[in-house]
Structure formats: C-alpha cells, structure tokens
Amino acid sequence: MDGQGLVQLGELALAFVLSALIGLEREFRHKSAGVRTYTLVGVAAALFMLISKYGFMNILVPSQVVLDPSRIAAQVVSGIGFIGGGVIFMRRDVVRGLTTAASVWLTAALGMACGAGLPVLAVATTLGHFTIMFVFPRLVRRLPRTRRLASDISLSYEDGRGLLRDILVTCTQARFTIDHVRIDKHPLADDENGGTVPERAQTGLVAMSMQVKGKKPVSDLITRLAAIDGVRSVDSAGAEDELE
Known part of the structure; x- marks a missing residue:
C-alpha cells in the first residue's frame, strides 16, 4: 500500500x-x-x-x-x-x-x-x-416573533452641530426603528415676567420628539442618546406599549 x-x-x-x-x-x-x-x-x-x-x-x-x-x-x-x-x-x-x-x-x-x-x-x-x-x-x-415595543422619546439638543444625524444613527445602531418625528427649534420657556421666550435662543436649542420601536428596553437607547455630546435632555414620555 x-x-x-x-x-x-x-x-x-x-x-x-x-x-x-x-x-x-x-x-x-x-x-x-x-x-x-x-x-x-x-x-x-x-x-x-x-x-x-x-x-x-x-x-x-x-x-x-x-x-x-x-x-x-x-x-x-x-x-x-x-x-x-x-x-x-x-x-x-x-x-x-x-x-x-x-x-x-x-x-x-x-x-x-x-x-x-x-x-x-x-x-x-x-x-x-x-x-x-x-x-x-x-x-x-x-417561529413566533418577539413583540416589538413602542415608546415616545422627547429630547433637546444644541442646534447647528449636526446632532440630528448622530441621534438617528444611534437609534439605528441600537436596533430601534424611528417613527412620528417632530422637530421644533427654540422651544419656549417662562421668562421672569411670566411670559414665554425662546429657551436659550442664543445657542439655539432644538426640541425633538419621536416614537421608537425595538425589542430591547428603551432605557438602553436613552442611555446612549444622553451620552451624545450636545444633547441636553432625554425623556421617555408614556409607558411602553406592546405591538405585534
């Protein structure tokens, strides 16, 4: 052999x-x-x-x-x-x-x-x-799919720094889809005389609200968004609703 x-x-x-x-x-x-x-x-x-x-x-x-x-x-x-x-x-x-x-x-x-x-x-x-x-x-x-969760998120960030792109990319990387986006520049705040004036109009803050859907807890996404330089505040408005 x-x-x-x-x-x-x-x-x-x-x-x-x-x-x-x-x-x-x-x-x-x-x-x-x-x-x-x-x-x-x-x-x-x-x-x-x-x-x-x-x-x-x-x-x-x-x-x-x-x-x-x-x-x-x-x-x-x-x-x-x-x-x-x-x-x-x-x-x-x-x-x-x-x-x-x-x-x-x-x-x-x-x-x-x-x-x-x-x-x-x-x-x-x-x-x-x-x-x-x-x-x-x-x-x-x-196989049965895991239910996706929908949450409303409101945040404010500094205008003129291209942060909207960073916010959207962060949501995508966290495996969340985005829906119902609303953007309002210069959100109003109370002044000393009881009226309303643009909040930090000199720096230009932008108020943004959106609905996100994902399988992970929304708290993970909020933590990532809050870590972006220039994002002033991030809040989750309302409870998470289960969607099919």
Whole structure:
C-alpha cells in the first residue's frame, strides 16, 4: 500500500465533488467565500489525511517507529480557524460571516472524512449542510416573533452641530426603528415676567420628539442618546406599549 491507488484518487474525487457542491451553494448566495475556496479547503483536508495515513509508510519499523495519523486531523482543525476567522467581520454592531466560517470548518471536516476512508459520513454531512441552509431558514420564519415595543422619546439638543444625524444613527445602531418625528427649534420657556421666550435662543436649542420601536428596553437607547455630546435632555414620555 503506497497510498497512490484508485482508492485514494476516489477519496480525493469525492472530497472535490462534495466540497464543490457546498461552495456552489455559498457562491449562489454571494458569500465572501465561494466555490473555489470551499473546494480547495475540502480537497486539501482530504490530501492531508491521505498523507498522514500513507505518507510515512517507508519509515515505519515494527515495534520501533509508530505514527499517529490523528495528529494531522487535529492540526487541520486548528489551522482552518485562520480561514474561518478571515470571513468574520462586524458591521453596525452586528457580527456577520459566522455561518460562512462554520461552513468552511464543516467542509474541512468533510474532506478529512473522505481522506480517512469514511465516504458515507462525508455524504451524510453534505446532505446535513444543505438541510441546514435550505430547510432551517423556513423553519425559523415560522417561529413566533418577539413583540416589538413602542415608546415616545422627547429630547433637546444644541442646534447647528449636526446632532440630528448622530441621534438617528444611534437609534439605528441600537436596533430601534424611528417613527412620528417632530422637530421644533427654540422651544419656549417662562421668562421672569411670566411670559414665554425662546429657551436659550442664543445657542439655539432644538426640541425633538419621536416614537421608537425595538425589542430591547428603551432605557438602553436613552442611555446612549444622553451620552451624545450636545444633547441636553432625554425623556421617555408614556409607558411602553406592546405591538405585534
């Protein structure tokens, strides 16, 4: 057994086909890792296993030199983490690429199964991958959704500093949607004679009221808004109402 026969070529070919199928699914969904990356990972993992099994036959001596092929499998699992970590990134406080990284990891395991001579497990794993990618999203959409909460927020901030954009961005980053926005420049306040005058008209305060909807407590959003430089006050007017 020199490890270069039809059996080993068949195991490499099986790893090529199965990993390419997974790569085509990822390519179809326009993910960061496509068919070439997945095919290379699967074939390389299978080749590593074949090298571990047959690449050192000429130096084995009975009762003197013993090799452990499982060490190569352990090193492949550790090394594939570099590729998986490269496709994970964060955008607007949301982590993306976790599914792609996990599927790259799965493809490496699939390739190792082919190289280890376990074709049934490799095919079953591939079928499991497509079940997860195509069937699970439909099941998730049927799950009951968490109710969103609506709250009225009123705040005042200094005019002329571009704070409205910062306020809206902060709401979006906190995963709140905004509705019914009302803006009033120079809110009125009582003067010394009992009348009303524009409050801090010299600096130009802006009064803003809006309704926000989100799954998180509105107190988290209020804390973020109050931390913006130039925001003078933030209040939540009224109780939170549950919406479907």
